[in-house]
Amino acid sequence: VQRGIKRGQHRLQKLSAMALAATSDNSEVEAPVHAGSGEFLMNMAIGSPPETFSAIIDTGSDLIWTQCKPCTQCYDQPTPIFDPKKSSSFSKLSCNSQLCSALPASTCASDGCEYIYQYGDYSVTQGILASETFTFGDKVSIPNVGFGCGSDNEGDGFSQGSGLVGLGRGPLSLVSQLEEPKFSYCLTSLDDSKTSSLFLGSLSSVNSTQKKSITTTTLTKNPSQPSFYYLSLEGISV
Numbered sequence: 001v002q003r004g005i006k007r008g009q010h011r012l013q014k015l016s017a018m019a020l021a022a023t024s025d026n027s028e029v030e031a032p033v034h035a036g037s038g039e040f041l042m043n044m045a046i047g048s049p050p051e052t053f054s055a056i057i058d059t060g061s062d063l064i065w066t067q068c069k070p071c072t073q074c075y076d077q078p079t080p081i082f083d084p085k086k087s088s089s090f091s092k093l094s095c096n097s098q099l100c101s102a103l104p105a106s107t108c109a110s111d112g113c114e115y116i117y118q119y120g121d122y123s124v125t126q127g128i129l130a131s132e133t134f135t136f137g138d139k140v141s142i143p144n145v146g147f148g149c150g151s152d153n154e155g156d157g158f159s160q161g162s163g164l165v166g167l168g169r170g171p172l173s174l175v176s177q178l179e180e181p182k183f184s185y186c187l188t189s190l191d192d193s194k195t196s197s198l199f200l201g202s203l204s205s206v207n208s209t210q211k212k213s214i215t216t217t218t219l220t221k222n223p224s225q226p227s228f229y230y231l232s233l234e235g236i237s238v
Helices: 002-023 098-102 208-213
Strands: 028-035 040-046 051-058 065-067 106-109 112-118 124-136 140-154 163-166 183-186 196-201
Touching: 028 124, 028 140, 098 112
Parallel strands: 051 163, 065 140
Antiparallel strands: 028 040, 028 196, 040 051, 040 124, 065 163, 106 112, 112 124, 124 140, 183 196
């Protein structure tokens, strides 16, 4: 009977994911952005039903993660900690999944792929790699986004948000998972209370009426650091 119930739940999750995929357009994602203390944060929602939270935007890393219950080491965050047991679309990723293989450090546990992800300031998040439905703005819900469900998160810069969204070039980032490699953002001043927008996909294109006043330069790749964005700098004038 229990196996039958689990099969029914799994089938329902697949049908829900197919319905979301049919009604969502990954090429048009817009998320509100607001200023934090030295960081910018984007608002989004996770799970089914969706739980709203804000996450730090980071173009210098790839992993998407949020704090999850039960926590062994969690900092105080402005919104309730995500409880995967309350979401019908939560699913742990296996150790042989492509996203698990893309992690810089991971171990295979009985309940799936365990990750540990460290940043340049020695802050760290650790937990289970999973997939979930993420909702951006008022209308775009995207199923099966891989993310870190962090149960041990330590770092001075994390506390203003409920996690972090990596926008780097690696396979774990939001940009790579949506298969929409183009994104843009308009950021307000750090001391401004207004919100701005982060655009991914087709919405990120520069308005044709503004192109005359905009200068562009090519982004290059560094094979030793493939997740980062580089510029070919020819000179600096002071």
